[in-house]
Amino acid sequence: EIVMTQSPATLSVSPGERATLSCRASQSVSSNLAWYQQKPGQAPRLLIYGASTRATGIPARFSGSGSGTEFTLTISSLQSEDFAVYYCQQYNNWPQYTFGQGTKLEIK
Amino acid sequence: EVQLVETGGGLIQPGGSLRLSCAASGFTVSSNYMSWVRQAPGKGLEWVSVIYSGGSTYYADSVKGRFTISRDNSKNTLYLQMNSLRAEDTAVYYCARQPRGLYFDYWGQGTLVTVSS
Numbered sequence: 150e151i152v153m154t155q156s157p158a159t160l161s162v163s164p165g166e167r168a169t170l171s172c173r174a175s176q177s178v179s180s181n182l183a184w185y186q187q188k189p190g191q192a193p194r195l196l197i198y199g200a201s202t203r204a205t206g207i208p209a210r211f212s213g214s215g216s217g218t219e220f221t222l223t224i225s226s227l228q229s230e231d232f233a234v235y236y237c238q239q240y241n242n243w244p245q246y247t248f249g250q251g252t253k254l255e256i257k
Numbered sequence: 258e259v260q261l262v263e264t265g266g267g268l269i270q271p272g273g274s275l276r277l278s279c280a281a282s283g284f285t286v287s288s289n290y291m292s293w294v295r296q297a298p299g300k301g302l303e304w305v306s307v308i309y310s311g312g313s314t315y316y317a318d319s320v321k322g323r324f325t326i327s328r329d330n331s332k333n334t335l336y337l338q339m340n341s342l343r344a345e346d347t348a349v350y351y352c353a354r355q356p357r358g359l360y361f362d363y364w365g366q367g368t369l370v371t372v373s374s
Binding site: 181183185191192193194195198204236238240243244245246247248249250251 | 292301302303304307315317351358359360361362363364365366367
């Protein structure tokens with residue numbers, strides 16, 4: 150099983166500032182990585198797939214980068230609606246899909 | 258518009274069975290890869306099972322032999338039959354569409370399963 154590790158567990162950032170979230174895979178997943186946003190009481194929402202491709206309707210302030218074992222999700226200028234929990238997910242080792250444990254992005 | 262609506266959750270005793278349904282609209286279930294993903298209270302996401310468009314099925318080790326994924330093409334609905342339920346199966350269960358078996362692009366709102374005596 151590929152283990153996905155996200156850091157930090159909680160990130161405190163002020164609105165308007167940049168947020169950088171990290172995801173590390175226990176072995177290479179190439180670019181087969183997705184990012185999701187989840188708000189309380191809601192289902193996850195796909196943000197990024199293929200490590201860097203924004204999903205339909207996702208604002209340009211969200212960007213993804215990385216390949217192999219190290220990945221980053223960057224939110225360039227935080228809006229109030231961006232404070233949520235973010236998960237990464239690998240789909241290289243299908244059909245054993247695995248998620249990271251999540252990073253909670255909170256208002257500083 | 259793509260929509261997924263899960264039903265069938267509830268309170269069930271350990272060892273019991275439950276069947277979850279996921280009614281889809283805006284696309285054809287049988288032409289897509291479809292998965293169930295669960296989330297225990299206050300925890301992260303865990304993939305549970307997938308059914309490929311060709312009909313092949315796969316399961317997480319934690320549910321293998323106890324859960325069965327299926328679909329009804331005439332009803333455009335996905336199912337998860339859960340048997341021998343355990344306390345650790347308590348979670349919100351989401352169905353999700355999975356293009357080519359990769360990432361999850363559309364999710365339902367989830368249905369809560371609570372396994373407790």
